Each structure stands twice: as structure tokens, then as C-alpha cells.
Amino acid sequence: MGNPCGPLAAQVLICCALMLVVSHQVAPAPSPPAPVTRRSFTWDVEYIMWAPDCQQSVMIGINGKFPGPTITANAGDLIRVEVTNSLHTEGLVIHWHGIKQIGTPWADGTASISQCPINSGENFTYEFVADKPGTFFYHGHFGMQRAAGLYGSLIVNGMDRQKEPFAGEYNGELSMLLSDWYHENVYAQSAGLDGKDKHWQWVGEPQTILINGRGQFGCSLGITRDRRACDRRKKDALCQEGDKSERCELIRRSECGPFCEGSQCSPVVFDVEPGKTYRLRIASTTSLSALNVQIQGHKLTVVEADGNFVEPFVVDDIDIYSGESYSVLLKADQRPSSYWISVGVRGRRPKTQPALAILKYTNSKPDSWPAGMPPETPAWDNVTRSKEFTYRIKAREKTARPPTTVDRRLTMLNTQNMFKGHIKWAINHVTLSLPATPYLGAYFYGIEAIAFDSSTESPDTYDRTYDIQKPPDGQAPAAKVPTTVSDRVFKIAHGAVVDVVLQNANALEAGVSESHPWHLHGHDFWVLGYGDGVYEHGRDSKALNTESPPLRNTVVLFPHGWTVLRYVADNPGVWAFHCHIEPHLHLGMGVIFAEGMEKLRELNVPREAITCGEAKTATLPLAPAMAPPPPP
Amino acid sequence: MGNPCGPLAAQVLICCALMLVVSHQVAPAPSPPAPVTRRSFTWDVEYIMWAPDCQQSVMIGINGKFPGPTITANAGDLIRVEVTNSLHTEGLVIHWHGIKQIGTPWADGTASISQCPINSGENFTYEFVADKPGTFFYHGHFGMQRAAGLYGSLIVNGMDRQKEPFAGEYNGELSMLLSDWYHENVYAQSAGLDGKDKHWQWVGEPQTILINGRGQFGCSLGITRDRRACDRRKKDALCQEGDKSERCELIRRSECGPFCEGSQCSPVVFDVEPGKTYRLRIASTTSLSALNVQIQGHKLTVVEADGNFVEPFVVDDIDIYSGESYSVLLKADQRPSSYWISVGVRGRRPKTQPALAILKYTNSKPDSWPAGMPPETPAWDNVTRSKEFTYRIKAREKTARPPTTVDRRLTMLNTQNMFKGHIKWAINHVTLSLPATPYLGAYFYGIEAIAFDSSTESPDTYDRTYDIQKPPDGQAPAAKVPTTVSDRVFKIAHGAVVDVVLQNANALEAGVSESHPWHLHGHDFWVLGYGDGVYEHGRDSKALNTESPPLRNTVVLFPHGWTVLRYVADNPGVWAFHCHIEPHLHLGMGVIFAEGMEKLRELNVPREAITCGEAKTATLPLAPAMAPPPPP
Known part of the structure; x- marks a missing residue:
């Protein structure tokens, strides 16, 4: 196929x-x-x-x-x-x-x-x-x-x-894919999230941050918190059973690490040559965690965000949310040695130890740990620092600018709500539930009416009397809009210029608002601006950056704040736009853009991709030879 | 739908x-x-x-x-x-x-x-x-x-x-569904079974036997093996957090059990009135374990097997394999009190504690444990005892007798084999792998050729030079038939009378042959006989029981032995015939009967049941309105 x-x-x-x-x-x-x-x-x-x-x-x-x-x-x-x-x-x-x-x-x-x-x-x-x-x-x-x-x-x-751009400024590339890992399997995680009332169980913080799929639970290399646990682990898991190599024997006797060559969890070592500059690609596909990346003793020059070049700026560390990616230029300009790369948690009280990797100069001593302590992750709740970093990202010159005329404005209130005893995330009080028939198939076969709720569109905005500083149950009666669960979509005309205002609000618990990295499929968008409190068109729209807004596919919405983005609906398809935090999406934090569906028939959609759910029977007539016999 | x-x-x-x-x-x-x-x-x-x-x-x-x-x-x-x-x-x-x-x-x-x-x-x-x-x-x-x-x-x-039959002989019914439970999830279990060479991991023995979905890990009610583990467990799990009832407070202080009313794992109690007789229905859907059921101080009269009445016989205990069911008559003829019901493992070295339930006479002391020790499960490796029980099962009079003329004889050698580093179970050296398109859909749409290997049928028999007492690698060169993985079927003509000889053999390890409960879909079959060693038509067929063979849907094949069954292919459909042990089926221990397919078009098969895999695209033409546009 x-x-x-x-x-x-x-x-x-x-x-x-x-x-x-x-x-x-x-x-x-x-x-x-x-x-x-x-x-x-x-x-x-x-x-x-x-x-x-x-x-x-x-x-x-x-x-x-x-x-x-x-x-x-x-x-x-x-x-x-x-x-x-x-x-x-x-x-x-x-x-x-x-x-x-x-x-x-x-x-x-x-x-x-x-x-x-x-x-x-x-x-x-x-x-x-x-x-x-x-x-x-x-x-x-x-x-x-x-x-x-x-x-x-x-x-x-x-x-x-x-x-x-920047091609002449670096000599080599390094790549770092960041993720987080839970010891509880995803079936149990989802059962907990789906639980009603007292049966609801939050997945909690991940056990381990992984760098290129490798982490060390309960033992951050040289820095052991629980030596006994680490010792047990070393004996059990680090060296394959029967591996009698000198190295493995050493590990069995030693502190945490060094690890076997063949270990699935040995720390990642990035080799660099002294004096050279590297493009370090960093991407995050965490389930939950917002991360911060630092390299001991080295500055980072940010040059790319989500596949778009940005005006370079120099930082000590970067924040990266799930769904985002960056390239930073890293110059191996320190004394040839080994240095810690530290990846810690931001934005949530960290219960997960920072992940560590090693930047190793080629002519430094083999197998030596870096000297000193790994860089410490900035305070988890220092949101100002995160904003400072994020606000510095501007489009590199020659990046296409956004159109100035807007065809459609959508304002999306992000709330956490209770729905029939279940905790949900909702956009304009609607929590997303996905249908069994893919939207693309429903449109292609013309069976929207039976495949999902196509009677109305998702709501374009929310009631402005809603107080984003208060939990949903603390609202004035008029703003207490009931939460609904729906598979409705936004229908976006082909070619339309769309502005989206993401408006954050308070979660269920008083005084709590979370960061949400929103990811758009099928498009890059321009990030026109961020702000605190309630976005007000007119007042806030004047201050938006339409000169050098960075193009991205993922953007963060800060606690109790707003983010405005713009995109051109020039790519017929059905595209998700959602919070990239896995449990948030699971709890309904997303919307669907059915874009340019009037152009869909011009595309050669492979039938095996879209034949399931209602599409199995609703529109495909049996060939005459296949028809069941007439009733006797 | x-x-x-x-x-x-x-x-x-x-x-x-x-x-x-x-x-x-x-x-x-x-x-x-x-x-x-x-x-x-x-x-x-x-x-x-x-x-x-x-x-x-x-x-x-x-x-x-x-x-x-x-x-x-x-x-x-x-x-x-x-x-x-x-x-x-x-x-x-x-x-x-x-x-x-x-x-x-x-x-x-x-x-x-x-x-x-x-x-x-x-x-x-x-x-x-x-x-x-x-x-x-x-x-x-x-x-x-x-x-x-x-x-x-x-x-x-x-x-x-x-x-x-027997309706007048009992006053009430009791029901017992037996199963076994692993703490490792099935995704990990299957990953272990699929592993190659040293990565193969056997699922091992289950942690707990469940009676009607309830068991007590690490603590068999009054009989504690590990008091500390049990104490921890009691504190953590038995009573819902915050349950301050006297009963729960008692549990927190007491030995293992009694359990909270609302506990998901409290032992099953079967209430009976003194002097009355009960039909106790027992069914086993274990993943692995063959079980033995006993009731302290009570005899059991077997009257039903797999939905077919049998000539009643009295036993102290019954063996039950996965996929089987029995009814036994149980007379509450002992001193009114509580009695242990004990369900232990047979056929494999037991590493799982017997499950316990309680038979409680209605006028006995409330909340008291039965006196004495629960009945002990017969020795796991006493196969003779299992055979004696199984051989006693005869059809009740008036049960339909099998036809005497046989249209097709299939002999199925059961072997455990290595296939490209993977452990498999095979029938006549073919290990079953299932296709993405259901066979029923493939036949209905006439796309057998692309949906599975329909070029030949599964082999009807095996090379008789194969020595069933030796492992596959211990065979003479001529009998060393390579194992193949296939989704081929047996095509069975509508109305055919089919004899199947299940022939057991040695597993991969020398001196080891396992019991396999074979289950047939779509039919009951007559169990014509069992024997040790190699079945020889002529010699052994003369001794088969065609007068009173029990009708069943599941039958055990004993180690190094054979079992013969007969069925009439009067039910058009595609039917699995397989070992009911979950990991054995996972490793390919089954065959497929495509029966009476010439009659399939007379049935009104719902399309949503069979439209997947190759059936999504192979046979369903798009309506003209749906056709993609011609290439430009």
C-alpha cells in the first residue's frame, strides 16, 4: 500500500x-x-x-x-x-x-x-x-x-x-532529542486520567529525563542520591548478564558509572574538537516536562527555532517546551576537558532529577568525569526568566512577514474543568473528543453528518465576563458556562489569514495557571506577541510585532497570560492544534482546523488511510458481485 | 451498527x-x-x-x-x-x-x-x-x-x-469463574515471548489464581506465608483510604483478612443452606494454569462438561484446563459451618499459591474462618491422576452419537520449535501467524489470494519417522522438517465428518512434554479417545469410544500422548482450533478451519465486521462521485 x-x-x-x-x-x-x-x-x-x-x-x-x-x-x-x-x-x-x-x-x-x-x-x-x-x-x-x-x-x-544562514559559522553538528519517562505504563496512566471523582489519578512527574533515549534513574552519574539503590541497579541491569569484561567487572564494584559499552542507559557523550563550533540541535518530545538545557562553562547562541532561522542571541541556557526545537551554536572554546550537560525541569515543582550528558573535548583524558558539579537548573517557578528567553526570539531578516489583513480571529480560552466527575481541559469551554472516523475521511466521503458533530462549528471566542484569575467554580453566575465534550471543528476557508489569541486562565485550583506549549499541524505560524492578563483587541493588538515575528510550529502560553499567532490557511487538510503535553491533550486540550475542504477532492487521498469507522459502510457501495442475496 | x-x-x-x-x-x-x-x-x-x-x-x-x-x-x-x-x-x-x-x-x-x-x-x-x-x-x-x-x-x-437432566436433583446454583493473574502487563509478556535468542523471556507462572476475579497475593487468608508483606498490603490496599469503619480499623490491626466489604480482593463466599444440593458451575479462562478444585469435606458429582451433560460420577476434586467448564452437584451435607474451597495448580511446578474461597452454611457462625487447613492440591506432576479423571467423562445417555463414516482425517503433531531464533509452537511443523484481513472477510470478498497464503492448505499430517520422545533437534535427519510460519488454512467441505488426531511430542527440552487444552470454535466435538505414545490408525482406532464419547468444545492433550476427536462441519464459518493457553497460542499453536466457504454468500455478513486490512481497498469500488479526478 x-x-x-x-x-x-x-x-x-x-x-x-x-x-x-x-x-x-x-x-x-x-x-x-x-x-x-x-x-x-x-x-x-x-x-x-x-x-x-x-x-x-x-x-x-x-x-x-x-x-x-x-x-x-x-x-x-x-x-x-x-x-x-x-x-x-x-x-x-x-x-x-x-x-x-x-x-x-x-x-x-x-x-x-x-x-x-x-x-x-x-x-x-x-x-x-x-x-x-x-x-x-x-x-x-x-x-x-x-x-x-x-x-x-x-x-x-x-x-x-x-x-x-550560519552555514559558515559551524564545523559540525550534534543532536539532542529530549524526552521524559514514566515507570508506570501509558495504559495505567490513561486509566488514572480517565478515572471519575476519587478514582482520578494524576500521572505525576516522570521518573527520568532522557537525552537521546538515555537516562539514569536514581543515580545521576557521579552524583549519587541513593547509593544502595544504585548499587543494586548496577549489579542487575547495567552490564548484560555474563558480560565478564574488565569494564563490567569494574562497574559491578564501582560507584554509579562508568557504564558498559553496550548499556542502553549509559550517558550520552558528545565529542567536540577544541576550537571548533558546532550546531547543536535540541528538540523536546517530552510527555509533560518543560526543560532547561545548560552546558557547563559554555555559552549558547540561539539560531533556529522549529525549523526557522532566528536573529542570533547568546544565552547561558535555554528553556524548551514539549514540541519545540532549537539549534544553538556551541563553541568548544574552553580548556580541553569534559563538561556536564545538564537538563532539568522548569515550570513544575521538580521531582525528577536533572538528566546529565557529557561534552567531551577530543584530546581530553579518556573516561574521566567532568570536574565540579553540573550546572544547576534555574528555579522551577521563575517564570520571568522563561519569558525573557522566549521574548528574545525574533525572526531572522529575510523571513517572510505575515499578511497584514486578517480574515478570521479566534480567541481560545484555556481552562481546566470538571465534566461529570472527570477532570478535563477545555477551549472556550469545549473539551475535544476525537471521533472513530478520521475527519479527513469524513470530508472526503461526504459523511461529516454521521462521522462527527458537524451541525455547528467550535466556538470562535468566549464570554468576556469570564475572570481568568479565578477557578471555573469561582466565576460570576453569567460566566459559569457548562463544559461540553465535542468533536466539532473550525472550518477554515482556503487561503484565509487566521489570527489566534490563546488566552490562559486559572486552573481548578485557586492561584494555579499552567504553561501550555501549543502546536499547530500543517503550518508554521508567526508569533505576534505575548502578554500577561487578558488580551484586549485594540489595546494589545497595537503592540504586536508584525515586523520580525518568529515563524514557529509550537508556542508557549504562559500562566495567566496570552499569546497571539497568525497563519495562512494555504494547505488543505484537517489539522490539529493542541497543547503538546500528552496528558493535557488526552484530557481534551485541542481543537481541529478543517482547512480548505473545498479543495480536498483535488487531492489523491489513499483510501486505505481513511477507510475505518463510519467510512467502512457509509459510502462504499458493494460491487454487484458482492451484494448480499435478496431476502427470501 | x-x-x-x-x-x-x-x-x-x-x-x-x-x-x-x-x-x-x-x-x-x-x-x-x-x-x-x-x-x-x-x-x-x-x-x-x-x-x-x-x-x-x-x-x-x-x-x-x-x-x-x-x-x-x-x-x-x-x-x-x-x-x-x-x-x-x-x-x-x-x-x-x-x-x-x-x-x-x-x-x-x-x-x-x-x-x-x-x-x-x-x-x-x-x-x-x-x-x-x-x-x-x-x-x-x-x-x-x-x-x-x-x-x-x-x-x-x-x-x-x-x-x-438433573434438574430435580439440585435446589440452587453457584458459579465459579477461574483465572490466573500476572503482575507483569501483557505488553511486556508478549515482548518477552517475541524476543529473539537471549532476549526471549518466558512469562513465568502467574502471581495469583483468581476465583470470580478475586485473589489475595502473598497471603492466603488465614495462612500467611509472609506476614510483613501482608501487613503492608493490608494497610495500603485492602481498605479504601479514609475508610474509618470498625471493620477496616480491625483489618489494619489484624492478620491477613477478614477483608473490607467493598474490597476488590476479599475472598468469595458461597452461601449454602444445610441439606440442600447445588449445581456448582466451574469454568476456567486461565492464561496458563491447569487447576484443581476441591471443597473441604465435600464430594462432587460431575454432571456437565462444556455445556454437555455427562454420565454422573463422584470425585473428591476435579482437574480443569483453560477453556473447559464443568457443572458439579454439591450437597451441603456436612455439619453447618464454613469450609475451604481450594484451587491449586496442576501440571506445572506450582509457584503460585492456591486460591481460596469459602463455602458457608447459612446458619453457621458469621465471619468465622473454616477450621483446619484447606485441602491440599494433588501433586502437580501426577499426570496419572489427571488422566483418570478425564477418562471417566462419558456422554450421558441420549447424547447424539458421532457419525460412523469419516470424510477427512487430520493428524496434528504438536511440537515446540526454534524459528530464526524465536521459540514457537507448531502443528505439523507450521506455526500459525494471523493475517491483517480476517479470513471470513477474505472469503466473502473473494480476495483470499492477496489476504493470506491460499496457494496450498495446511499439512494434513506429519512424517511418521518423527520421534515424539525426542526434542526437535534430536530427530533423525529425515524427520528434521524445518519449521515454517504461515497463515494457511484447512479448507473443510460443508457437511464433512472430520477426525482430528492430536499427537503430542517432546518440547525443546529433553524429557519435557506439556499438556495442551485444545479448543474448537463453532462446534462441539466428540472425544473418541486418548492414549500414550504415538497414535496408530488401525491399532488405536479400533479401541476408540464411539458409543458414549462425550461432546465437548475443549479437550486436553496429555504429555507424550494423543487425543482423537470427531466433528461434523455443518456450520459455515472460519473457525479457530487452538491451544487455549494464551502464550502458546501467541507462539503459533493453532490452526484455522475454513469451513463450508461455498455457503458463505448465503449469509448476511455485516460489512463493518470484515472491512479492514486488504478488504479496505481490494474490492470496494468507489462510487463515481468519490472517484479521484483524472490525472491532469
Whole structure:
């Protein structure tokens, strides 16, 4: 199964052409077209027993490993991934986070939205164009499969790397995919989140932060908190049973670490040559945690955010929310030695130890731990510091500017609510529940009426008497709008310019408002501004940045504040826009944009992607030979 | 979604008529037809946090509880179960174990065989006739979902209960559904079973045996092995937090038990009135364990096996294998008091404590434990004792006898094998792997060629030079047949009389051969005989019991022995025949009978049941309005 090559090849060309226009390069000669590079992968997705933090768990792995293989491509390449689902009872989909899926909305990998789950035993081929360079990743987008380990890196280089901004300023690349890991499996996590009243159980904080899929539970390398636990662990898990190598024997006798060569949880070591500069790509696919990254004794120059170059600025550390990615330039300008890389939790009272990795100069002493203590993560509740970092991100010159005329304004109140004894997150008092039939299939087959609630659209805004400083139950009677659960969508006309105001509010507990990283599928958007309190059009819109707003696909909404973004609905498809925190999305924190559906029939949607749920019977007439016999 | 009522109602009548003929009763008057009783259920299948053995786990529950609700019906009733799948990523199906599904093969609830998995968020309505009275149960039949807790009891009474055999001999009914429970989740269990070479991990023995979904891990009521563990457990789990009742306070101070009223793991108490006789229904849906059931101080009279009455015989205890069910008559003829019911492991070195329940005479002292020790389970490796019990089971007089002419003989060698580093179970050296498209759908749409390997049938027999006393690698060169993995089937002509010889052999380890309970879907079969060593037609066939062979749907194959059964292929459908041990089936221990497929088009197969896998695209032409536009 897969997409026929012909139409896609055409799309590749259109897409490449678009990309070239954006990057102000010369359009290709009309003939012959440049050959498209196809990068093909064959993936078997299966349960594996793995010890990502030195404790064995069942995880979702790809080709027998965790994390999944890194995809590296050039912009304009056609990426083809043939996925076989070898999970025994679970369906799966894979979302290519940051790829716009221009002309291939069915390849966005969002269950219930862009496609049917790939059932156990089935295979499905994703085929799409890497539409632009950037630091991306991929992950499961069905239930909480991302949190079960289904993810990996996706790096897209420029078609001509030497012409990329900053290309001359670095000598090599390093890559860091950040995630968090729970010892409780996702089935139990979701059962807890779904629980009613006193049966509700919050998943809590993750046990371990992982760097490129590796962490060390209960023992941060040299810095042991619980020596006995660590000793037990070393004996049990770090060295494969029967490995009698000198190194393993040493480990069995020693403090935490060093780790076996073959260990699944040995710390990541980034090798650098003294004096050289590196582009360090950092992406976060955490389930919950907002993170902070620091490198002992080194400054970082931020140059890319979510696949878009930004005006460079220098920092000691970066905050990164789930769904975001950055490139920073890192100069190996210190005394040749080893240095700690420390990744700690921000925004929530940290119960998870910081993850550590090692930056190692090539000519430094082998196997030595860095000297001194790892850099300390900034105070978890210092939101001002997070805002300062975020506000510094501006588009690099020559980045396309947003249109100045807006066709549609959406204001989205983010609240935490009770619904029939269940805790939910809601947007304008509506909590998202996804249908069994993917929206894309419902529109393609014209069965919206039976596939989801298409009688009305999602609400464009909220009642402004709502007091965002108070919990939902502390509202004045008029603002106490009941929460509803719905699979309604926003219908967005093709080509419309859309402004979205994300308006944060107080959660259920008084005095609490959380940060939410919102991620948009199918698009980059311009981040026009942030602010505290209630956004007021007129007053606040005047101060928005329309000169150098950064393009991104994920943006943070700060506690009790607002964020405004703008995008152009130029990519027909059904696109999710949601909080990238896995349990928040599970509890309904998202909306659906059904965009340019009037153009959908012009696309060659593969039927295997969209034939499930109501689409199995509603629209596909049996061939005469298949029809059941007439009743006797 | 569901089956139209009309055709099914007709099937109900046909089925009732068939049943009446079998039970030698008077056929109904031609008009008006007796009204069909419909028993409707609405089930929501979801993850729940539950403590079946006082330790909290995530389980698959129905309507928020474990085990699933008991279905009670009368023979001839139409059972209608509307299932909503609220698992987040898993498909599911439900098999009605013991129900023949006459005319409704799509309702047999076997994934990849009779239907597509019901995807997350979808609903599906099972509608079928309870074709005969008996002690049945239902369970998941996709991956290892049975072992995850997806099961419950299904009791079918006679249309006229007073006319049932033994009806006058008992005053009431008791019911006991037995299962076993692992603390490791099924995803990890299957990952271990799928592991290659040194990564293979056997699931091991279950932690707890459950009686009606209740067990007590680490503490058998009064008989504590580990008091400290038990104390901890009591404090943590037995009483809901905040429950300050006197009873809970007592528990917090006391030895193991008594348990809170609301506890999910308090022992089952069967109340009986002195002097009365009870029909105790016992069914086993264990994942692994063969069990033995005893009641302190009481004899048991076996009267039913798998929904078929047998010649009554009196025993001290019964052996029961996974997939089997029995009714025993139990007379409350002892001194009014409490008595232990003990359920222990047979056939495997027991590492699981026996489960205990209590038989309590109504006028005995409240809340008192039975005196003395619970009955001890017979030695696990005393196979002779198991055979003696099994061999005593004979059909009750008036049970239909098997046809004497046989149309097809199949001999099935049961071996454990290595296949490319994986441990498998194989039948005639073929290990079963199921296709993504259900066989029933493949036949219905005529796409066998692309849906599975239909080029040849499964092998009818094995090479008789194979030495069943030796492991596969100890065979003479000529008998070393390579193991293959296949989704081939046996095609069975409608109406054929089929004999199956199950031939056991040595496992991978020298001197080891296991017991396997084989279960047939869609049919009862006559058990013609058992024996040790190699079955030889001619010599052994003469000694088979064709006079009073019991009808069953599950039969045990003893170590290094053989079992012969016969059935009539009078029920068009695709039926699994497999070892009922969950990990054995997972490792390929089963075959598929595609029976009477020439009659399939006469059935009104609901399309939503069979439209997945290759059936999504192979045969359903798009309506013209849906067709993609011609290429430009």
C-alpha cells in the first residue's frame, strides 16, 4: 500500500518551487525538472523490553530499538517510510512533527484526524516531502503512544547546505532529542486520567529525563542520591548478564558509572574538537516536562527555532517546551576537558532529577568525569526568566512577514474543568473528543453528518465576563458556562489569514495557571506577541510585532497570560492544534482546523488511510458481485 | 451498527428448531412462531485501575468493573451485546466461548479470523443465538487481551429448566469463574515471548489464581506465608483510604483478612443452606494454569462438561484446563459451618499459591474462618491422576452419537520449535501467524489470494519417522522438517465428518512434554479417545469410544500422548482450533478451519465486521462521485 508515485512527484516539484520562492533563490529552469531524491525506510513497530533509564520496561520500539532511527534528509527530498504494525492489539500512526505535509494531509499521522490507525498486522506507507530545512522529530499521535516511547529525530538539511544562514559559522553538528519517562505504563496512566471523582489519578512527574533515549534513574552519574539503590541497579541491569569484561567487572564494584559499552542507559557523550563550533540541535518530545538545557562553562547562541532561522542571541541556557526545537551554536572554546550537560525541569515543582550528558573535548583524558558539579537548573517557578528567553526570539531578516489583513480571529480560552466527575481541559469551554472516523475521511466521503458533530462549528471566542484569575467554580453566575465534550471543528476557508489569541486562565485550583506549549499541524505560524492578563483587541493588538515575528510550529502560553499567532490557511487538510503535553491533550486540550475542504477532492487521498469507522459502510457501495442475496 | 433484525430472527428460529431436534423434544407448531427473547447489553470496554489480588494494576474492564458482567440467558434467546471500545489505542473483539454461532460466524469474536478488531472509539454489536444450555464464558480473543482481564461468565439455562437432566436433583446454583493473574502487563509478556535468542523471556507462572476475579497475593487468608508483606498490603490496599469503619480499623490491626466489604480482593463466599444440593458451575479462562478444585469435606458429582451433560460420577476434586467448564452437584451435607474451597495448580511446578474461597452454611457462625487447613492440591506432576479423571467423562445417555463414516482425517503433531531464533509452537511443523484481513472477510470478498497464503492448505499430517520422545533437534535427519510460519488454512467441505488426531511430542527440552487444552470454535466435538505414545490408525482406532464419547468444545492433550476427536462441519464459518493457553497460542499453536466457504454468500455478513486490512481497498469500488479526478 502507498501513494502512487506520479502525483506525489508532481507535488514534490510544486513544493520545492514554493520553498525556493520563500528562500528568495532563483526558480529552477522549466525543463528538465531536477530529479527528486527519495529516502526510503522500512520500519517494524513492536514492543521491546528496554532499559532507557537502567530499569527494564516494555516500550514501543522501531526495528527493535529505542528511540526510533534518526531520519536525515535534504529539503525537497521525498521521504518514504513503510510502517508495519507489529504491536499485537494496538493501532498506530506516526506524526512528522514540523513537516507541513503540503498536498499530503493524509500523511500527517494523526489518528482520528488525518488517518485511520494502522491496525495490528497492517502496513502503511507514509510518503511526503521534506518541505523545508529544520530540526524536527517524529512521534506516535494516537492515545499516549508518544509517552510509550514511539519517537525519534528527523533532521532536514538545506538543499544546498553552504547557502544556509550560519552555514559558515559551524564545523559540525550534534543532536539532542529530549524526552521524559514514566515507570508506570501509558495504559495505567490513561486509566488514572480517565478515572471519575476519587478514582482520578494524576500521572505525576516522570521518573527520568532522557537525552537521546538515555537516562539514569536514581543515580545521576557521579552524583549519587541513593547509593544502595544504585548499587543494586548496577549489579542487575547495567552490564548484560555474563558480560565478564574488565569494564563490567569494574562497574559491578564501582560507584554509579562508568557504564558498559553496550548499556542502553549509559550517558550520552558528545565529542567536540577544541576550537571548533558546532550546531547543536535540541528538540523536546517530552510527555509533560518543560526543560532547561545548560552546558557547563559554555555559552549558547540561539539560531533556529522549529525549523526557522532566528536573529542570533547568546544565552547561558535555554528553556524548551514539549514540541519545540532549537539549534544553538556551541563553541568548544574552553580548556580541553569534559563538561556536564545538564537538563532539568522548569515550570513544575521538580521531582525528577536533572538528566546529565557529557561534552567531551577530543584530546581530553579518556573516561574521566567532568570536574565540579553540573550546572544547576534555574528555579522551577521563575517564570520571568522563561519569558525573557522566549521574548528574545525574533525572526531572522529575510523571513517572510505575515499578511497584514486578517480574515478570521479566534480567541481560545484555556481552562481546566470538571465534566461529570472527570477532570478535563477545555477551549472556550469545549473539551475535544476525537471521533472513530478520521475527519479527513469524513470530508472526503461526504459523511461529516454521521462521522462527527458537524451541525455547528467550535466556538470562535468566549464570554468576556469570564475572570481568568479565578477557578471555573469561582466565576460570576453569567460566566459559569457548562463544559461540553465535542468533536466539532473550525472550518477554515482556503487561503484565509487566521489570527489566534490563546488566552490562559486559572486552573481548578485557586492561584494555579499552567504553561501550555501549543502546536499547530500543517503550518508554521508567526508569533505576534505575548502578554500577561487578558488580551484586549485594540489595546494589545497595537503592540504586536508584525515586523520580525518568529515563524514557529509550537508556542508557549504562559500562566495567566496570552499569546497571539497568525497563519495562512494555504494547505488543505484537517489539522490539529493542541497543547503538546500528552496528558493535557488526552484530557481534551485541542481543537481541529478543517482547512480548505473545498479543495480536498483535488487531492489523491489513499483510501486505505481513511477507510475505518463510519467510512467502512457509509459510502462504499458493494460491487454487484458482492451484494448480499435478496431476502427470501 | 449491527445486524438487521429480520434475517437473524429467522436464524433464531432455525437454530431453536435444530436445538429442539437434538434434545428430542416436540417441534414447535408451524405458526405462529414462538416469540424470541432478546437479551440486550451495552458494554463499554475500558482500562480500569483494579486490585484483583489486592495489588493495583491496570486491567481491561467492562462498564468500569472486573470481571465483566455475567450474562444469563435461556437456550434459544437472542443475545445482543453492543460493545463500545474505549481503550485508547487497542482494538478488541469478544469471543463467546462455547456458543456455536450457527449462521452468525462473524459474531465469533476472533480477530483476524472471524472479524476485524473493533477499533478504538468504534462500536460493534454482537448478535447471536444461545444455541444450547451450558456453562460458558466470554473473553477477548485478540493478542493477549484475555490475560489482561477481558472476560466474564455466560450461563445458558435450558428453555424449560425443569426438563433438563438433573434438574430435580439440585435446589440452587453457584458459579465459579477461574483465572490466573500476572503482575507483569501483557505488553511486556508478549515482548518477552517475541524476543529473539537471549532476549526471549518466558512469562513465568502467574502471581495469583483468581476465583470470580478475586485473589489475595502473598497471603492466603488465614495462612500467611509472609506476614510483613501482608501487613503492608493490608494497610495500603485492602481498605479504601479514609475508610474509618470498625471493620477496616480491625483489618489494619489484624492478620491477613477478614477483608473490607467493598474490597476488590476479599475472598468469595458461597452461601449454602444445610441439606440442600447445588449445581456448582466451574469454568476456567486461565492464561496458563491447569487447576484443581476441591471443597473441604465435600464430594462432587460431575454432571456437565462444556455445556454437555455427562454420565454422573463422584470425585473428591476435579482437574480443569483453560477453556473447559464443568457443572458439579454439591450437597451441603456436612455439619453447618464454613469450609475451604481450594484451587491449586496442576501440571506445572506450582509457584503460585492456591486460591481460596469459602463455602458457608447459612446458619453457621458469621465471619468465622473454616477450621483446619484447606485441602491440599494433588501433586502437580501426577499426570496419572489427571488422566483418570478425564477418562471417566462419558456422554450421558441420549447424547447424539458421532457419525460412523469419516470424510477427512487430520493428524496434528504438536511440537515446540526454534524459528530464526524465536521459540514457537507448531502443528505439523507450521506455526500459525494471523493475517491483517480476517479470513471470513477474505472469503466473502473473494480476495483470499492477496489476504493470506491460499496457494496450498495446511499439512494434513506429519512424517511418521518423527520421534515424539525426542526434542526437535534430536530427530533423525529425515524427520528434521524445518519449521515454517504461515497463515494457511484447512479448507473443510460443508457437511464433512472430520477426525482430528492430536499427537503430542517432546518440547525443546529433553524429557519435557506439556499438556495442551485444545479448543474448537463453532462446534462441539466428540472425544473418541486418548492414549500414550504415538497414535496408530488401525491399532488405536479400533479401541476408540464411539458409543458414549462425550461432546465437548475443549479437550486436553496429555504429555507424550494423543487425543482423537470427531466433528461434523455443518456450520459455515472460519473457525479457530487452538491451544487455549494464551502464550502458546501467541507462539503459533493453532490452526484455522475454513469451513463450508461455498455457503458463505448465503449469509448476511455485516460489512463493518470484515472491512479492514486488504478488504479496505481490494474490492470496494468507489462510487463515481468519490472517484479521484483524472490525472491532469
